[in-house]
Amino acid sequence: PPPHPTDLVIFGGTGDLSMRKLLPSLYLLDRDGHLEERTRVVAASRNGLTDADLRDKADAAIRGHNAVQVVEPEVMRRFLGRLSHVNIDVGGDPTGWADLADALTPGHDRVFYLAVPPMISGALCRGLRDADLVTPESRVVMEKPLGRDLASSQEINDEVGAVFDESRIYRIDHYLGKETVQNLLVLRFANVLLEPLWNSRWIDHVQITVAETVGVGGRRGYYETSGAMRDMVQNHLLQLLCLTAMEPPSAYDRDAVRDEKLKVLRALRPLTGESVAEHTVRGRYTSGTVRGEEVLGYLDEAGGPAVSDTETFVALKAEVANWRWSGVPFYLRTGKRMSHARSEIVVRFKDVPHTIFPGAASLPGAGALVIRLQPDEGIHLTMPAKVPGAGTLRLRPVPLELSFADTFATRSPEAYERLLRDVLAGDPTLFIRRDEVEAAWNWVDPIIRAWDELGPAPEPYPAGGPGPEGARRLVGSTGRTWHEEE
Numbered sequence: 001p002p003p004h005p006t007d008l009v010i011f012g013g014t015g016d017l018s019m020r021k022l023l024p025s026l027y028l029l030d031r032d033g034h035l036e037e038r039t040r041v042v043a044a045s046r047n048g049l050t051d052a053d054l055r056d057k058a059d060a061a062i063r064g065h066n067a068v069q070v071v072e073p074e075v076m077r078r079f080l081g082r083l084s085h086v087n088i089d090v091g092g093d094p095t096g097w098a099d100l101a102d103a104l105t106p107g108h109d110r111v112f113y114l115a116v117p118p119m120i121s122g123a124l125c126r127g128l129r130d131a132d133l134v135t136p137e138s139r140v141v142m143e144k145p146l147g148r149d150l151a152s153s154q155e156i157n158d159e160v161g162a163v164f165d166e167s168r169i170y171r172i173d174h175y176l177g178k179e180t181v182q183n184l185l186v187l188r189f190a191n192v193l194l195e196p197l198w199n200s201r202w203i204d205h206v207q208i209t210v211a212e213t214v215g216v217g218g219r220r221g222y223y224e225t226s227g228a229m230r231d232m233v234q235n236h237l238l239q240l241l242c243l244t245a246m247e248p249p250s251a252y253d254r255d256a257v258r259d260e261k262l263k264v265l266r267a268l269r270p271l272t273g274e275s276v277a278e279h280t281v282r283g284r285y286t287s288g289t290v291r292g293e294e295v296l297g298y299l300d301e302a303g304g305p306a307v308s309d310t311e312t313f314v315a316l317k318a319e320v321a322n323w324r325w326s327g328v329p330f331y332l333r334t335g336k337r338m339s340h341a342r343s344e345i346v347v348r349f350k351d352v353p354h355t356i357f358p359g360a361a362s363l364p365g366a367g368a369l370v371i372r373l374q375p376d377e378g379i380h381l382t383m384p385a386k387v388p389g390a391g392t393l394r395l396r397p398v399p400l401e402l403s404f405a406d407t408f409a410t411r412s413p414e415a416y417e418r419l420l421r422d423v424l425a426g427d428p429t430l431f432i433r434r435d436e437v438e439a440a441w442n443w444v445d446p447i448i449r450a451w452d453e454l455g456p457a458p459e460p461y462p463a464g465g466p467g468p469e470g471a472r473r474l475v476g477s478t479g480r481t482w483h484e485e486e
């Protein structure tokens with residue numbers, strides 16, 4: 001359907017997420033003709049900016065964004081013209097709600113984007129309701145963190161749910177907005193090649209890695225309350241696991257896709273007590289050199305205590321306990337300050353049942369499907385090939401490669417462009433439903449509890465390296481290796 005005129009209100013509209021992601025993505029949507037002419041963006045914050053201040057700030061943020069490249073003055077003028085600022089202090093001076101009401105246009109759809117700490121989500125929603133700003137069509141977008149455990153997540157969901165119906169709540173996991181992540185579904189379900197092999201009979205194990213070179217930077221305060229498990233595993237990595245492991249949905253729609261993901265989360269074998277020690281590894285970076293730059297260790301980063309148990313790296317072995325996946329380990333791994341920034345899903349197929357070529361059975365890396373999310377988005381399949389030569393028969397794994405950049409001349413949109421467009425169009429398929437987020441916490445909570453109760457403390461690893469030794473042992477005890485070591 002054609003986009004409907006919408007008033008998009010961003011709470012936390014002058015903050016980091018808004019400037020770094022939301023406004024540049026909205027600019028790109030506008031440039032590409034995806035914003036209805038009358039659509040308006042209202043940034044709500046408590047820092048008293050004028051509309052002109054906000055536009056200056058947005059202008060600079062958009063120009064500084066690497067996906068924008070060349071700014072078209074006409075588009076910039078049009079986009080900045082859509083922006084206005086309203087001062088709202090939740091719990092403070094109530095006149096802000098009346099100002100917000102004045103900034104909204106009768107007849108427009110309303111989208112309220114909560115780019116604020118989750119503790120104030122409930123109060124904001126109540127403020128909207130009390131000021132009579134919530135129409136039956138209004139939608140609300142929630143950003144992470146969606147709680148810090150099951151109980152706090154339920155509390156936030158209850159508070160927001162008291163004002164908005166579940167079908168109107170859009171919980172963002174920006175990984176679902178990434179092109180390659182959506183491509184994973186196409187790869188699995190738009191051809192017949194892989195699905196017959198996509199099970200424990202033919203797959204040895206799956207690896208999901210999200211490695212970053214960045215540290216926690218200026219986010220130490222937030223990170224100290226979170227750690228890699230809550231910041232990355234509970235959301236992004238488990239979502240990738242769901243898309244890899246789920247059964248074929250009957251349709252590409254909001255309920256069918258999310259129902260299948262939910263079944264995967266519910267089938268995860270619980271890790272508790274002793275099995276946590278055996279199947280999980282935590283790490284924390286110390287100082288080191290990342291891509292030629294000397295960097296501080298986590299405990300020396302500003303904004304947090306010098307003693308802390310917060311992890312910046314997690315590796316774990318999960319199992320989806322159902323008929324399809326029984327006995328197939330899903331190794332998940334994520335860390336900051338690693339040697340390379342690389343996110344990928346690796347599906348490692350089993351060795352052939354009977355070898356006729358000497359050396360073929362132990363050909364490391366042959367028979368792997370690699371779905372690369374970033375950088376260099378692409379898919380490749382490594383197959384064994386004969387090394388040319390008339391001497392002894394020798395085999396080597398070679399890749400069959402698909403590079404998105406080389407294959408498609410079009411730009412891959414930013415994750416937030418895709419997700420904002422879906423919110424404006426009212427399509428929640430790529431957003432997280434309440435039952436999913438709670439099922440994910442339900443699995444993660446006992447792991448965090450066991451860490452808190454039993455330790456051990458995170459294992460130090462030097463910045464710029466491959467992560468803690470424990471991660472290698474986690475896969476290595478079975479003779480397997482992480483993908484880049486092959």
Ligand code: BG6
Nearest residue numbers: 144174210212214231232343374
């Ligand atoms: C965010 C985390 O959700 O995802 C960050 O809070 C992390 O800590 C980021 O750096 C990674 O996202 P991307 O898109 O850069 O892989």
